[in-house]
Amino acid sequence: MLPALWVSKTGLQAQDLNLTTISNNLANVSTTGFKRDRAEFQDLLYQIKRQPGAQSTADTELPSGLQVGTGVRIVGTQKNFTAGSLQTTDQPLDLAVNGHGFFQITQPDGTIAYTRDGTFHLDSTGQIVTSSGMALNPAIVVPSNAQTFTVGTDGTVSITVPGSAAAQVIGNLQIADFVNPGGLQSMGSNLYLETASSGAPQAGTPGLNGLGTTLQNTLENSNVSTVEELVNMITTQRAYEMNSKVISTADSMLQYVTQNL
Structure with a gap:
């Protein structure tokens, strides 16, 4: 369960930065010539426990292997230079x-x-x-x-x-x-x-x-669409809540183990 806690922690950090980007867009909705930003996500390194394509016997190989992800991060913000009205x-x-x-x-x-x-x-x-x-x-x-x-x-x-x-x-x-x-x-x-x-x-x-x-x-005018940013804000909020729920679930599982074993 501990890896799940750390993976969810990276999700919370990424969504927090995403919300910061969205809030900056909304704050500049009236800024002349402003161009909106979009956060770009990237998954983190994987723990390769079984290498895909490795030989399982002399005549057979693993079709997929076992790869465990370690989370997500925001790798950059992309300026959208489409023209404003x-x-x-x-x-x-x-x-x-x-x-x-x-x-x-x-x-x-x-x-x-x-x-x-x-x-x-x-x-x-x-x-x-x-x-x-x-x-x-x-x-x-x-x-x-x-x-x-x-x-x-x-x-x-x-x-x-x-x-x-x-x-x-x-x-x-x-x-x-x-x-x-x-x-x-x-x-x-x-x-x-x-x-x-x-x-x-x-x-x-x-x-x-x-x-x-x-x-x-x-x-x-600014090229920020308030409707689009509000939808993105709702999506970010739900993603944040789901990552919080994973932390709560992992905590409950750890609590069960410590109290019953």
């Missing part, structure tokens, strides 16, 4: 990527981070920055006398100023994509970092080479 806003600095790609953000140390959150603002110098004050890359500065601010689907940023009817191009947005977006490192603040697993970023003009287009006055 697009929400139209009345803010000209609200941007969204319609398709593949990430906005590039310059961090205080000079390295580049990546985000799907297009909630941008202007700082005191007119530079386009994130809600945390980090600059968009390539840097774009909007003059203080700009009357209108327009971002095209190809990333072209233009303004109009008093006394001129023609629009002036002040910059071009670029977005980056990865061979394996699921390999990006989540660092909070709606930002991701490049890793060896994600591959090198492939930056380019929106709408070209498979990259998505940029949409102005638009934000991408």
Whole structure:
């Protein structure tokens, strides 16, 4: 019975981590550009008491053997980068990527981070920055006398100023994509970092080479489905209860042995 206790203990730990993942998804149901996580389970090592295929006699072999499992663990969490729904806003600095790609953000140390959150603002110098004050890359500065601010689907940023009817191009947005977006490192603040697993970023003009287009006055909502997460939460709760029941059953069996033998 003791092995059953330890196997069930691993099940409880795995389901607890699974519930943490689900709760994080639900907590970020309103986070702009958030991508849900999915916990991935893996069975632990097996104790091979009789090797499958071993010779039982000189002319016969074991068809299956005897293999005893030792439990389960969560081996990783997989980001789901399916697109969230697009929400139209009345803010000209609200941007969204319609398709593949990430906005590039310059961090205080000079390295580049990546985000799907297009909630941008202007700082005191007119530079386009994130809600945390980090600059968009390539840097774009909007003059203080700009009357209108327009971002095209190809990333072209233009303004109009008093006394001129023609629009002036002040910059071009670029977005980056990865061979394996699921390999990006989540660092909070709606930002991701490049890793060896994600591959090198492939930056380019929106709408070209498979990259998505940029949409102005638009934000991408979280791709979390509350109904799906609630169903997953119920399933996790029942799995946790079943593992708890195994521990209770094993304890009852041990109690019987100690009291009657």
